[in-house]
Amino acid sequence: MKVVIIGGVAGGASAAARLRRLDEDAQIIILERGQHISYANCGLPYYVGGIITEESNLTLQTPQSFYERFRIDVRTNTEAIEIHTGDKKITVCNHNTGELYQETYDKLILSPGAEPIKPNLPGSDDNRVFTLRTVPDTLKIRAYVEQNKPKSAVVIGGGYIGMEMAENLKHAGLDVTVVEMAEHIIAPLDLDMASLVQHYARKNGIRLILKNGVQALIPTESYIEVQLSHGTLNTDLVLISVGVKPETFMAQKAGISCNARGAILVDEHMRTSKPDIYAVGDAIAVTNFVTKQETYIPLAGPANKQGRIAADHICGKNSSYPGSQGSSVIKVFDMTAAVTGVNETNARKAGLAVDKVILSPMSHAGYYPGGKVMTMKVVFEKETYRILGAQIVGYEGVDKRIDVLATAIHAGMKASDLAELDLAYAPPYSSAKDPVNLAGFMIENISDGTLKQFHLEDIKTLPLDGSAILLDTRTPEEYERGHVDGFVNIPVDVLREHLKELPKEKPIYVMCQSGLRSYIATRILEGNGYRAYNFSGGFRFYDAVMNDHCLIASATACGMDQA
Numbered sequence: 001m002k003v004v005i006i007g008g009v010a011g012g013a014s015a016a017a018r019l020r021r022l023d024e025d026a027q028i029i030i031l032e033r034g035q036h037i038s039y040a041n042c043g044l045p046y047y048v049g050g051i052i053t054e055e056s057n058l059t060l061q062t063p064q065s066f067y068e069r070f071r072i073d074v075r076t077n078t079e080a081i082e083i084h085t086g087d088k089k090i091t092v093c094n095h096n097t098g099e100l101y102q103e104t105y106d107k108l109i110l111s112p113g114a115e116p117i118k119p120n121l122p123g124s125d126d127n128r129v130f131t132l133r134t135v136p137d138t139l140k141i142r143a144y145v146e147q148n149k150p151k152s153a154v155v156i157g158g159g160y161i162g163m164e165m166a167e168n169l170k171h172a173g174l175d176v177t178v179v180e181m182a183e184h185i186i187a188p189l190d191l192d193m194a195s196l197v198q199h200y201a202r203k204n205g206i207r208l209i210l211k212n213g214v215q216a217l218i219p220t221e222s223y224i225e226v227q228l229s230h231g232t233l234n235t236d237l238v239l240i241s242v243g244v245k246p247e248t249f250m251a252q253k254a255g256i257s258c259n260a261r262g263a264i265l266v267d268e269h270m271r272t273s274k275p276d277i278y279a280v281g282d283a284i285a286v287t288n289f290v291t292k293q294e295t296y297i298p299l300a301g302p303a304n305k306q307g308r309i310a311a312d313h314i315c316g317k318n319s320s321y322p323g324s325q326g327s328s329v330i331k332v333f334d335m336t337a338a339v340t341g342v343n344e345t346n347a348r349k350a351g352l353a354v355d356k357v358i359l360s361p362m363s364h365a366g367y368y369p370g371g372k373v374m375t376m377k378v379v380f381e382k383e384t385y386r387i388l389g390a391q392i393v394g395y396e397g398v399d400k401r402i403d404v405l406a407t408a409i410h411a412g413m414k415a416s417d418l419a420e421l422d423l424a425y426a427p428p429y430s431s432a433k434d435p436v437n438l439a440g441f442m443i444e445n446i447s448d449g450t451l452k453q454f455h456l457e458d459i460k461t462l463p464l465d466g467s468a469i470l471l472d473t474r475t476p477e478e479y480e481r482g483h484v485d486g487f488v489n490i491p492v493d494v495l496r497e498h499l500k501e502l503p504k505e506k507p508i509y510v511m512c513q514s515g516l517r518s519y520i521a522t523r524i525l526e527g528n529g530y531r532a533y534n535f536s537g538g539f540r541f542y543d544a545v546m547n548d549h550c551l552i553a554s555a556t557a558c559g560m561d562q563a
């Protein structure tokens, strides 16, 4: 069997190695247009910032090492130009020699990836304007920074790559501005969760300009003028990172079915519409694991797994790809933001009836030094309590919790099942009730009516005409430091003594700092015959989102002073 693989990085290299492990006799050829195979795309921003110091650390394999270990024929600087599906041939160009030749295949795997979207911006061909996808792109940016010592950079697009590059350019000593057309950075997060990251990025010296688009770049000798829809910026360097598009021109020309955005359509075994041709990675459309709708999720984890599945299927195994959850994580300075499944906005767009819990648990036991508060949002389906997605923003322990939640979503667990997970605990690592368990307890309480909630978006519709009682159950000191208009202060510990002042027929909306004391207050009230609703996320969340105030990162349990 002769298998040709187009593209030798995440999906392609994975497929090749798996093929060899399953079939010692197959002839395996990788055609890679660039100089490198199996390189660390995800590490590229950190080379620009000087965190990864050695260029050699960016390349995980070389054609030689791949040959020695796997006896795979890796041809770099070699581009597949055309696929002839009828007679199972590929026209190939060896860029080292300029030679054009034909290569036959029994099976073909396409893993050509995606290319950065380059909006049609006047001035974007200037040599101080960059995109980032490959090792040579990275070397170019780093060399420019080292040789020309630019003082400022404008990053167009506040997605994962844009924010990673913003941090790394800052590390390299530049003043960085991120311009984002949408309402918030990092699209997989909801606006409320993204605002926590935005605040932290600003605190670390990144200037964020939101809801503003770049119209043109006007290069002058000494700087580039960046013309925005509203205003202009002068800068020494521009990075365009407004997303990627599947690199499927050749596949489309060969008649392989693609969707409107050009992503190749595959079945669960990664087979395309043409016989014996598979496709994986950033070039393909995937099924969203949660909504079951077709989507595009260009990430390294899925690309690697899909490569493995294509190889399995070629070798007679029945592996199949269940869809992508979009699990992802980003470091923004010392902060970590992570996502799995769908966010609330997209779940609603997909027509799902959703609810959510927002909690602020500690990364580990409060009495053990060094714990940090994280903000966790778990989105679930209203009637079924199926977990749809989760977002966590915090410091330590965020990655571990998002992976537990990703596993739970994959396993099709109900949100209330999270309460039962038996998770490892010792004080330096977690609490006896892990944050994931806490989310489960809250959802379980919602499902049986023990907890009734109201959310940030409900605040503006709360009646201020006296027909409802708005109660803040924090200490008077906390209340004085800041509260939501209309809320009166009765600390939870003296609530029982004040019940006579509260008319029973009125609903009571209760808030505290993180949601725990107000929950206890709602239980006291319900136990005394009132209808009480708990504010999800607490004043801490309200304050951080609404006023972009500093997210309290220190380890303080609910009820203690949070100076």
Ligand code: FAD
Binding pocket: 006, 007, 008, 009, 010, 011, 012, 031, 032, 033, 034, 041, 042, 043, 044, 045, 078, 079, 080, 081, 111, 112, 113, 114, 132, 133, 134, 161, 247, 250, 280, 281, 282, 283, 298, 299, 300, 301, 303
């Ligand atoms: P690629 O890895 O891009 O490989 C495609 C290869 O195909 C390229 O080398 C290209 O030269 C070659 N090729 C294309 N056309 C041809 C042709 N006609 N002939 C021969 N060769 C061809 N994902 C994460 O999950 N986490 C992260 O932290 C993360 N960080 C990232 C940071 C950066 C800066 C970038 C650029 C990407 C990041 N990603 C991350 C995304 C991740 O790298 C991709 O999802 C993944 O590499 C996709 O794998 P792939 O095999 O589809 O494409």
